[in-house]
Amino acid sequence: MRPLLVSRFTATSYIGRGIGETAASLRARRSGLVPCAFETVRLDTYVGEVPGIAQESLPGELERFDCRNNRLAQLGLRQDGFLEAVRESAGRWGRRRIGLILGTSTSGMLATELAYRRRDPASGALPPDFDYAATQNSYSLGDFVRRRLGLEGPASVISTACSSSAKAFGAAWRMIEAGWIDAAVVGGVDSLCLTTLYGFHALQLVSPAPCRPFDAARDGISIGEAAAFALLERAPASLDSGSILLTGSGESSDAYHMSSPHPQGRGAREAMEQALAMAHLSAADIDYVNLHGTGTPSNDAAEGYAVSGLFGPAVKASSTKGATGHTLGAAGALEAVICAIGLTQRLMPGSANTLRLDPELGLDYLCETRPDERFRRALSNSFGFGGSNCSLVLERAA
Amino acid sequence: MSARHEGPAVLSAFVRGVGLLGPGLPSWQSGAPVLAGAAPYQPCPTVLPAPQALPAAERRRTGATVKLAIGIAQQAVDAAAIDPVRLAAVFASSSGDGAICHEICETLATDDRQISPTRFHNSVHNAAAGYWSIATGATAASSAICAYDASFAAGLLEALTQIAVSGAPALLCAYETTYPEPLRAKRPAPDHFGAALVLVPAPQAGGLARITAQLSDAPADRMSDPRLELLRAGIPAARSLPLLRLLARRESGRAVLDYLPEQRLAVEVLGCP
Numbered sequence: 106m107r108p109l110l111v112s113r114f115t116a117t118s119y120i121g122r123g124i125g126e127t128a129a130s131l132r133a134r135r136s137g138l139v140p141c142a143f144e145t146v147r148l149d150t151y152v153g154e155v156p157g158i159a160q161e162s163l164p165g166e167l168e169r170f171d172c173r174n175n176r177l178a179q180l181g182l183r184q185d186g187f188l189e190a191v192r193e194s195a196g197r198w199g200r201r202r203i204g205l206i207l208g209t210s211t212s213g214m215l216a217t218e219l220a221y222r223r224r225d226p227a228s229g230a231l232p233p234d235f236d237y238a239a240t241q242n243s244y245s246l247g248d249f250v251r252r253r254l255g256l257e258g259p260a261s262v263i264s265t266a267c268s269s270s271a272k273a274f275g276a277a278w279r280m281i282e283a284g285w286i287d288a289a290v291v292g293g294v295d296s297l298c299l300t301t302l303y304g305f306h307a308l309q310l311v312s313p314a315p316c317r318p319f320d321a322a323r324d325g326i327s328i329g330e331a332a333a334f335a336l337l338e339r340a341p342a343s344l345d346s347g348s349i350l351l352t353g354s355g356e357s358s359d360a361y362h363m364s365s366p367h368p369q370g371r372g373a374r375e376a377m378e379q380a381l382a383m384a385h386l387s388a389a390d391i392d393y394v395n396l397h398g399t400g401t402p403s404n405d406a407a408e409g410y411a412v413s414g415l416f417g418p419a420v421k422a423s424s425t426k427g428a429t430g431h432t433l434g435a436a437g438a439l440e441a442v443i444c445a446i447g448l449t450q451r452l453m454p455g456s457a458n459t460l461r462l463d464p465e466l467g468l469d470y471l472c473e474t475r476p477d478e479r480f481r482r483a484l485s486n487s488f489g490f491g492g493s494n495c496s497l498v499l500e501r502a503a
Numbered sequence: 504m505s506a507r508h509e510g511p512a513v514l515s516a517f518v519r520g521v522g523l524l525g526p527g528l529p530s531w532q533s534g535a536p537v538l539a540g541a542a543p544y545q546p547c548p549t550v551l552p553a554p555q556a557l558p559a560a561e562r563r564r565t566g567a568t569v570k571l572a573i574g575i576a577q578q579a580v581d582a583a584a585i586d587p588v589r590l591a592a593v594f595a596s597s598s599g600d601g602a603i604c605h606e607i608c609e610t611l612a613t614d615d616r617q618i619s620p621t622r623f624h625n626s627v628h629n630a631a632a633g634y635w636s637i638a639t640g641a642t643a644a645s646s647a648i649c650a651y652d653a654s655f656a657a658g659l660l661e662a663l664t665q666i667a668v669s670g671a672p673a674l675l676c677a678y679e680t681t682y683p684e685p686l687r688a689k690r691p692a693p694d695h696f697g698a699a700l701v702l703v704p705a706p707q708a709g710g711l712a713r714i715t716a717q718l719s720d721a722p723a724d725r726m727s728d729p730r731l732e733l734l735r736a737g738i739p740a741a742r743s744l745p746l747l748r749l750l751a752r753r754e755s756g757r758a759v760l761d762y763l764p765e766q767r768l769a770v771e772v773l774g775c776p
Contacts, residue, residue: 106668129717217604217686218611221609221612222612230688231685236689238690242627248651259715259763260611260657261654261659262648262649263649264599264627265629266646272646276646276648279665284512285664299616304618358633358641358644359642360639360640361637362637423537456665489629491629492633492636494630
């Protein structure tokens, strides 16, 4: 497949609204995941809660889509001139020639959780104002963003847990390559809800402290929330210096277990190898790997094994989840955008919170953010429940 | 890549195997004559098969959605006589498992809030994709996509696109299970329904038909039997029925499938001799 131009990108997470704040936080290695005070949740854990979601209001005609996830989506769309960039792109290609493929794991699930507290005492019915299609359903995110952007091209939402929005990049790329569309809005939005907080807690995968990816004493994830978007377009014949390109994407399945990775990261390695092959690169060409790096003992061990096995022990790598928390279905898009920010600003983000590296994991794991004028190629990993793996390669045009 | 061209895309593949499970349609083998109009339609509730391909420990943990998806995927793969290990798979459904969602929400509405870890990891939209991969040892890419009522056409479009780009076969598995109350009132559906297709890039002996899809402004086709039309209109995966009807008749023709508000997916079917 021919490389695509990532003509615009933006991210909103706990560490910042838009590229500027996000980059500043990455430079400062800012984390500050906070003790969970979300909604009525009483769990001994830390979260990356995005401020300002409650104040976000949807346009009147899209009122029925009102829920935390779609508010976060809109908050994200409003940053970095993204709405304007999509409008320009629609003018160039046509509304029907721009696809929309987003990833989420829980969409507007919180709306359903809250509606279940307001059931009719006699009949058990959910309240009349609860709108399943516009909130809980996975496609609610796609439907809302498509309307908000005024797009009319092919659309879908990918929901493969924590690889969802990385896979959105691959799916949109294929659709452009096959000729369905000329450009695509891709991204991921996931927001805090009780299902994931209590669910990961039930699986004993949540840390009681801020998560510490690749630390010898790592003990679980911290859940975050984010909205990250990118506009992918057919690359023009000549590129501006510093343009960001999507050059590789690889997807695989573990065929191993629903909630644990293959211990040697078999599927992870296959996804990375495919992404490199598509980009016509060898492992030595990659300057930096943004790890999935959730901070659970088994995830990081499997990924460390797979990454060091493929790239060798000298590859520079880090997880940015110590800063943002694990943003689940949004993580793939968020971390692809973090790579794009890093490539644009020539910096490799250091890992927040990681204090004492696990010597077993065999990588040049970055605990400090590192400026690097030669930083040109990044690979980003996203792995999810069900053994769903996706790796992306992003490059900076010379 | 041969599929690329400027202007509207037209993508083709060959149907090599079909899986079907729905009310009064217990398999493709017995359902095809009904859809073709050669046998009477006798509605009765969908019966879900136990997923024999899964290890016993995993089998016990699966709900209706996984049983349905694995059941139809297995039918299609068996009919196609294809090895699932390297077969890319697209799972398309408008929702995850409704019963699990209900149980989790009910628990979270109490003060207890201790949800079952198994239920939690089975609640993900890609649970069926994950169990299919575990059951068959499939290590190829698999996706789980949702486009609400447009989920079947979105899945077909993704599968055809994968085949055009990769030149490799793909499994499309579209399925929908019913929600229990009180969610059912918000998302009513008559019954469980699933349809699966094994699609291959080149004609092979034993194939059913060549299909060619493009976006269209034409209205979606309906089923002439009102009871089948009720399924088509009421279950996103059953939006496939006009296509399945043509495949069942082993005839050439065109089926327009429901997709997004602005456009439908028109599928030309060319029966294989």
